[in-house]
Amino acid sequence: MNDLATAALACVRSGCEDLTIRQIAMLGLLCDEAGPHSTGSIALRLGVDKPVITRSINRFEQMGLIHQAISPKDRRRNILTPMPVGRTAREALKVGRVRRHG
Numbered sequence: 447m448n449d450l451a452t453a454a455l456a457c458v459r460s461g462c463e464d465l466t467i468r469q470i471a472m473l474g475l476l477c478d479e480a481g482p483h484s485t486g487s488i489a490l491r492l493g494v495d496k497p498v499i500t501r502s503i504n505r506f507e508q509m510g511l512i513h514q515a516i517s518p519k520d521r522r523r524n525i526l527t528p529m530p531v532g533r534t535a536r537e538a539l540k541v542g543r544v545r546r547h548g
Contacts, residue, residue, distance in 0.1 A: 468492065469502050470539060476512060476528045477536040483526040484517070511535060 465473070475491055476483055489499045503526060506512040511532035517523040528536070 468494070468498070469505070472499065472502055473506070473511065473528070473532060473536055474539070476526055477533050481525070481527065482517075484523050485526070486523070488526070506532065 471492060472488055475488060485496050485499050485503060489496045492499070503512065503514060503524075507514055509531075510529055513527045513529055514524050515527070517525050
């Protein structure tokens with residue numbers, strides 16, 4: 447139970463307390479894995495439909511967590527880049543990771 451409380455506290459301190467678990471996972475992918483990232487690549491990685499990711503991306507942009515730009519190579523594709531605020535929030539969330547025992 448202590449690990450759960452630590453994770454919840456880290457989420458509140460990160461400023462992302464109203465993000466869903468899926469959105470926290472998405473932020474982790476954007477910040478922790480090498481890009482470039484697109485709506486389609488994130489949807490595929492998380493096993494969800496693109497509209498689910500698009501809603502989260504729009505929310506992340508409003509929060510200043512990511513930047514979205516049209517790919518110069520394929521104008522149908524958006525490139526997603528974490529902003530410093532997003533990286534800071536991700537780091538704060540890492541502090542509260544639940545540890546596996548055994």
